[in-house]
Amino acid sequence: MKKILMRGGLTAVVLAGMLTFLYAAHSATATSQKNADASALFDQHCDSCHGKDGQAKTFKAKFNHARNLTDSKWQAEVTDERLFNSISNGKGKMPAFRKKLSEAQINDLVAYVRRLKK
Numbered sequence: 001m002k003k004i005l006m007r008g009g010l011t012a013v014v015l016a017g018m019l020t021f022l023y024a025a026h027s028a029t030a031t032s033q034k035n036a037d038a039s040a041l042f043d044q045h046c047d048s049c050h051g052k053d054g055q056a057k058t059f060k061a062k063f064n065h066a067r068n069l070t071d072s073k074w075q076a077e078v079t080d081e082r083l084f085n086s087i088s089n090g091k092g093k094m095p096a097f098r099k100k101l102s103e104a105q106i107n108d109l110v111a112y113v114r115r116l117k118k
Contacts, residue, residue: 037105037108038105038108038109038111038112039112041101041105041108041109041112042109042112042113045097045100045101045109046109048060049061049064049066049094050066050067050068050069053070053116054068054069054070054113054116055068055069055070056068056069064092064093064094065092065093066093066094069113069116070116070117070118071118072117072118075114075117080110080114083109083110083113084106084107084110087101087106087109087110088106
């Protein structure tokens with residue numbers, strides 16, 4: 001009886017380990033896909049002004065006074081809520097994206113902008 005319980009306990013541990021591994025693999029894949037989606041959104045809607053690297057070194061950026069999104073001082077001062085509102089409602093010459101993008105997509109862009117910090 002003791003051997004059966006030990007085997008059952010070992011089986012439960014192995015099963016829990018496998019489930020944890022599968023969940024982690026799924027989460028990593030989902031995160032990777034989300035990052036790719038946010039990168040594509042940035043490329044489609046933002047990089048013409050903010051540049052591919054977010055440093056706003058394009059001619060259009062200079063003309064429109066686009067923000068350097070990699071600036072660590074600015075990143076430290078701006079909240080996620082403010083980023084979300086700027087993307088949603090526009091700011092200055094930046095257009096509003098609330099009708100073009102979902103809330104989830106805007107949240108993904110906020111997270112993407114955070115990753116641009118130098």
